[in-house]
Amino acid sequence: MPLGQRSFRRSAFASLLAAGLLGLTIRTAHADTEPRSDHSTAVAQDADPEAPRYVQPPPPRTRFVWSLGLGYVFQGLYGVPMGGADMDALLGAESATVTIGADIEAMSGSTHYGLGTTGLNAGPFIEGHFDRLHIGGGVRIGAFNVNRASNSGGLFSSSEGVFLRVSVDVFRFDSNAGAVFLFAKGSADTVGGALYGVACGAGVRF
Numbered sequence: 001m002p003l004g005q006r007s008f009r010r011s012a013f014a015s016l017l018a019a020g021l022l023g024l025t026i027r028t029a030h031a032d033t034e035p036r037s038d039h040s041t042a043v044a045q046d047a048d049p050e051a052p053r054y055v056q057p058p059p060p061r062t063r064f065v066w067s068l069g070l071g072y073v074f075q076g077l078y079g080v081p082m083g084g085a086d087m088d089a090l091l092g093a094e095s096a097t098v099t100i101g102a103d104i105e106a107m108s109g110s111t112h113y114g115l116g117t118t119g120l121n122a123g124p125f126i127e128g129h130f131d132r133l134h135i136g137g138g139v140r141i142g143a144f145n146v147n148r149a150s151n152s153g154g155l156f157s158s159s160e161g162v163f164l165r166v167s168v169d170v171f172r173f174d175s176n177a178g179a180v181f182l183f184a185k186g187s188a189d190t191v192g193g194a195l196y197g198v199a200c201g202a203g204v205r206f
Contacts, residue, residue, distance in 0.1 A: 062093055062095045063093070064091075064093060065090075065092060065205060066090065066205070067089065069087070069088040069090075069167075069181075069201050069203025070202065071086045071201015072199065073109065073197055073199035075109075075197040077196075080112060081111070081112045082117050084107055084109015084117065085109065086106075086201060088104075088183065089105075090103050090104075090205075092125065098129065099129070099134070100125070102125060103122065103124075103125040105122070105163075105199075106119070107197075107199075117144070117145065118145050119143065120143055121141065121159065121163075121189070122141070123140030123163075124139065126138060132169040135164075135165075136164075137162065137163055138163060139160075139163075140162070140163060140187075142158070143156065143157070143158055144156075144157050144191045161190060163186065166183065167181045167184075167203075168182050169205075178204070179205050180202070180205075181204075182200075182202050183201060183202070185199045186198050
């Protein structure tokens with residue numbers, strides 16, 4: 001082989017080798033500077049269990065809720081004690097931390113002197129959740145009646161007032177969405193005079 005061809009081939013081989021080494025160097029440098037992918041991050045976290053992990057919070061869940069509670073109510077009007085059955089219903093929208101809806105309460109009883117009493121109230125309601133403890137309240141309007149001693153009707157009056165309600169879940173079911181609870185409720189209404197009431201009982205929430 002002529003000496004010129006040998007020199008040409010040696011020069012070409014040396015050029016190709018230099019180009020390959022240069023490309024490999026550039027590729028390695030680029031790989032070191034580019035950010036790691038999510039897959040490589042996950043692999044690194046799996047290799048190091050102490051590494052901080054990002055957990056996406058679950059989306060807030062809102063559902064329709066209703067409850068029914070039954071109990072006993074004690075009331076006082078003009079110094080006259082009254083007592084009887086109490087029914088308290090709640091319906092609205094519930095999230096993990098709060099319930100907003102309407103509260104409806106019906107009462108039927110009698111005074112200390114044996115005169116029959118009835119009451120019905122309804123109004124907006126908001127309640128905060130603290131694990132099993134629920135605390136809330138609202139305003140309401142309604143009607144109240146005390147029967148007369150004679151058969152000539154009763155002492156009927158409209159009512160306006162406020163109330164505070166506290167309940168504690170004692171048993172949860174339906175993936176903790178429903179519960180059996182105990183409740184206590186205090187109220188202050190005006191029916192021409194101040195009507196105060198305290199009710200307590202148990203109920204079920206769905």
